Amino acid sequence: MNSISTDICIIGAGPVGLFAVFEAGLLKLRCHVVDALPQVGGQLSEIYPKKPIYDIPGFPDILAGDLVNNLMRQIEPFHPTFTLGERVEGYRKLDDGSFVVTTIDGTEINCKAIAIAGGLGSFEPRKPAIEQLDSFEQGKGVYYMVRDPETFRDQRLVIAGGGDSALDWTIFLANLAKEVTLVHRGTTFRGAADSAEKVKALHEAGKVNLVLSSNVTHVHGNGQLHSVTITANDGTATELPVDSFIPLFGLTPKLGPIEDWGLDLEDNAVKVNTLDYSTSEPGIFAIGDINTYPGKLKLILCGFHEAALMCQGAFKHIFPDKKYTLKYTTVNGVPTL
Amino acid sequence: MTEDVRVYVEEAPGQRTEVSGPTDMGLSLMELLKASGYDIQATCGGMALCGTCHIEVLAGPALDEPSDDELAMLESLPVMSQGSRLSCQIRLTERLDGLVLRLMPQNT
Ligand SMILES: Cc1cc2nc3c(=O)[nH]c(=O)nc-3n(C[C@H](O)[C@H](O)[C@H](O)COP(=O)(O)OP(=O)(O)OC[C@H]3O[C@@H](n4cnc5c(N)ncnc54)[C@H](O)[C@@H]3O)c2cc1C
Ligand code: FES
Numbered sequence: 001m002n003s004i005s006t007d008i009c010i011i012g013a014g015p016v017g018l019f020a021v022f023e024a025g026l027l028k029l030r031c032h033v034v035d036a037l038p039q040v041g042g043q044l045s046e047i048y049p050k051k052p053i054y055d056i057p058g059f060p061d062i063l064a065g066d067l068v069n070n071l072m073r074q075i076e077p078f079h080p081t082f083t084l085g086e087r088v089e090g091y092r093k094l095d096d097g098s099f100v101v102t103t104i105d106g107t108e109i110n111c112k113a114i115a116i117a118g119g120l121g122s123f124e125p126r127k128p129a130i131e132q133l134d135s136f137e138q139g140k141g142v143y144y145m146v147r148d149p150e151t152f153r154d155q156r157l158v159i160a161g162g163g164d165s166a167l168d169w170t171i172f173l174a175n176l177a178k179e180v181t182l183v184h185r186g187t188t189f190r191g192a193a194d195s196a197e198k199v200k201a202l203h204e205a206g207k208v209n210l211v212l213s214s215n216v217t218h219v220h221g222n223g224q225l226h227s228v229t230i231t232a233n234d235g236t237a238t239e240l241p242v243d244s245f246i247p248l249f250g251l252t253p254k255l256g257p258i259e260d261w262g263l264d265l266e267d268n269a270v271k272v273n274t275l276d277y278s279t280s281e282p283g284i285f286a287i288g289d290i291n292t293y294p295g296k297l298k299l300i301l302c303g304f305h306e307a308a309l310m311c312q313g314a315f316k317h318i319f320p321d322k323k324y325t326l327k328y329t330t331v332n333g334v335p336t337l
Numbered sequence: 338m339t340e341d342v343r344v345y346v347e348e349a350p351g352q353r354t355e356v357s358g359p360t361d362m363g364l365s366l367m368e369l370l371k372a373s374g375y376d377i378q379a380t381c382g383g384m385a386l387c388g389t390c391h392i393e394v395l396a397g398p399a400l401d402e403p404s405d406d407e408l409a410m411l412e413s414l415p416v417m418s419q420g421s422r423l424s425c426q427i428r429l430t431e432r433l434d435g436l437v438l439r440l441m442p443q444n445t
Contacts, residue, residue: 043380047380048381048384048386051386120380126388126414126415128415129415161413162412163409163412185417190405190408190409249414252380252387252388253380
């Protein structure tokens with residue numbers, strides 16, 4: 001079991017969670033950031049990395065992906081630590097007032113304050129409607145994300161999907177796995193043109209099997225996946241022995257476990273006090289798209305402002321007797337931790 | 338004054354609810370459905386970027402062909418049928434009158 005100790009545990013590595021690391025750093029508070037996705041950036045990385053944003057102060061326009069990269073550079077001096085690819089499930093409060101935040105994979109983060117920056121919720125894979133698919137999850141042959149490519153070394157794989165991640169992983173795993181079959185419902189790929197070309201070239205070189213105009217319709221096995229049925233659009237079905245099946249159909253956000261934490265909610269969002277973005281539970285704060293209050297705007301700019309005020313509140317919660325005086329970064333530069 | 342256009346949402350086989358909306362406000366079908374209380378995330382706000390406004394057209398008038406962006410998004414979803422469309426990419430015009438649709442599951 002992984003155990004981490006920090007001042008603030010930030011749930012969500014979207015723009016607001018990342019900027020909260022900076023604001024916390026100015027107050028010399030350490031942060032650990034957890035995200036269900038394997039990469040940072042939240043909606044900006046997952047939904048619109050190549051879209052320009054026009055309403056970030058000081059940037060007439062900036063690509064969403066570049067804003068995320070800049071935020072990562074900006075927080076470097078504070079050496080935040082990250083747990084990526086793990087969804088936060090719950091927390092418990094200890095007698096000394098500190099918290100232990102727990103993830104789905106059993107990681108525990110001991111912290112003095114929690115900042116929920118969960119945005120629209122944790123991004124979860126879209127699962128195809130295949131009977132009993134879920135009985136092969138959790139290491140039994142069905143994977144919705146490639147976290148560690150080594151898992152698939154020398155295996156027989158079926159990847160399903162026609163978007164960028166299906167193409168990218170087909171290319172990458174072609175060199176690692178024993179056999180890769182890409183199953184796609186259509187006849188043309190709409191992911192990046194050069195990735196589609198690479199997949200075709202790998203197919204011609206005999207390194208990847210391409211099954212077009214088809215879907216994976218059934219999974220079979222006894223405790224462990226041993227084959228899948230691929231059904232062509234004309235109805236013909238073939239059973240193929242496999243070690244792993246990786247359906248890659250993108251992700252969709254779900255509010256998820258935080259909904260059940262007993263915090264005051266309104267319309268699926270966490271109610272906060274705009275003084276410091278505290279929730280109904282002392283020591284737990286909520287910033288960015290996940291919170292609600294009169295006048296709330298779901299904008300990155302507003303989330304940044306909330307992060308600044310939240311950190312003041314977290315500082316007071318952690319050090320009730322210490323007085324904090326605001327210092328401008330222009331005067332003192334950016335302190336390091 | 339323009340007439341409201343009527344579309345029908347099939348909640349279960351044979352069970353249809355009529356929703357209607359104005360054609361002179363530049364609304365999309367997604368916006369009409371959302372405004373009529375249907376649970377559609379529409380995370381990207383109608384930019385064909387998220388796929389959370391996926392519907393299946395079951396019957397009714399012929400629609401314009403989907404754009405490349407719409408097709409690209411639809412093809413990345415786990416369930417796609419002959420009638421699959423992104424409701425955010427369909428403008429609410431008189432031509433839609435009588436359309437029958439089904440909301441597609443966002444995560445099955
Ligand atoms: C297409 C589009 C265009 C947009 N354009 C603009 C714009 O131009 N300007 C603007 O200001 N805003 C824009 N927005 C809105 C902006 O993206 C959001 O306001 C912003 O992303 C909110 O940031 P956040 O950090 O609060 O949440 P998010 O970006 O949603 O990040 C939240 C993160 O928390 C993680 N998470 C949630 N729950 C858990 C959990 N239990 N465990 C682990 N991780 C969890 C999620 O996986 C996610 O990565 C746009 C949004 C979209 C969809
Ligand atoms: S609302 Fe996002 S694709 Fe339609």
